[in-house]
Amino acid sequence: MPTPDALTYGPPVLRLRGQPADALGQALLALTVIDTADGLSRCEAQFANWGPTRGGTGYLFFDWAHLALGDAFTATLTRGASASDPVFDGLVTALDAAFPEGAPPTITLLAEDRLQDLRMTRRTRTFTDTTDADAARRIAAEHGLAAVVDAEGPTHAVLAQTNQSDLAFLRDRARAIDAEVWVAGKVLHVESRRRRKAGTVALAYPKTLLECSAIVDLARQRTAVVVSGWDPASKTAIREVADAAAVAAETTGGRTGPSVLAATFGARPEILVHTVPLSVA
Incomplete structure (x- = not known):
């Protein structure tokens, strides 16, 4: 039995192309979302791909009407009757069909958030008389994203982007001014770590925190x-x-x-x- 103050969620709520994806939700086997302070969150959603169809029994999601590359995909976790926590919002970049021996076939959706557009755009260019914040705003505009930038930094006579993707260059500039990069929907955020107000999450082991490890390591420390x-x-x-x-x-x-x-x-x-x-x- 879960403890009264444990985190409990209902089944993930999936949306595809902005519409509820109930059939996918019912066939969902596993959902993994990976996110870091460097930006570009990734999602893998695995679905059962065998069951009743209009013509009898067969593959469920091989029709492009159900899943297609480039589809907008979101996943939300619900808490109670009204509360919900969005965990992913991005675009489908790959579909992986598997036919394991002795088990029903599956199909896995792989998606990235909208920073994937920055990841796939490589350039060599310079920015003159600019701040890191101004460079971030320009990159956001080039990719059709709104920008929320709250980070301080010097004005550079020249900033060089040399054979780098827009995402790699943005990450480098964010590290230089101790800022984090992420995207929420179609809004690019570049915000100073010390000023970011992301709220507080209280975890208690073994209630809301199921597993953890702690290490004391001097290898990368400096005096x-x-x-x-x-x-x-x-x-x-x-x-x-x-x-x-x-x-x-x-x-x-x-x-x-x-x-x-x-x-x-x-x-x-x-x-x-x-x-x-x-x-x-």
Whole structure:
């Protein structure tokens, strides 16, 4: 029996081409959605593909009227009578028919959100006298997306997109200003991590959190990060250091990675030599 405060959902509600897809929902065997802070969520939905048809018994979804490449596909999880949580909104990019031995045939729908258009567009070009936010807005407009951009950054004399997809370039620029990229429907979001207000999710093991693991790893920790460069406007050297104090300001107490690393192995600074800062924030 589930505990009273456990998360419980009804069957996923599927929509295809903007319309309810009840037949697909009844045949659904598995639904997997993968999303990351880098953007481009992916969905795999597997359906039973054998059952009663108008002419007797046969394949259910080999007709393009039921499933077709490029179809708009959404999946929503329902909670109770009225609450719902959208989990995916994108376009069908692949269909995978399987005919396993000793089991009924299946068909799997593979879909990506609308960042797939950015992923499939590769360019070499430059942006002049622009901010990262302005570049993000321009890319969104080129792909027919509205843009919500809330991230700070310097104005660049030149930004080069060299043999990169629009998505790869956008991800690089977002990392440079500590922002996240995602798309909701037809709206591109590029928002600063520290200002993003995505709400709070409370999880309790083993109630709403079914499985978890925790690891303490010093392999990628550093006691400080040093960046140096040259400011051509003021003709002065740039040398900025972020040490354990920068991380401590984001915590609510306890030990941090840099402090544990220093106590365990001593000073381990990271000196960045593959980037060239042009100004001081």
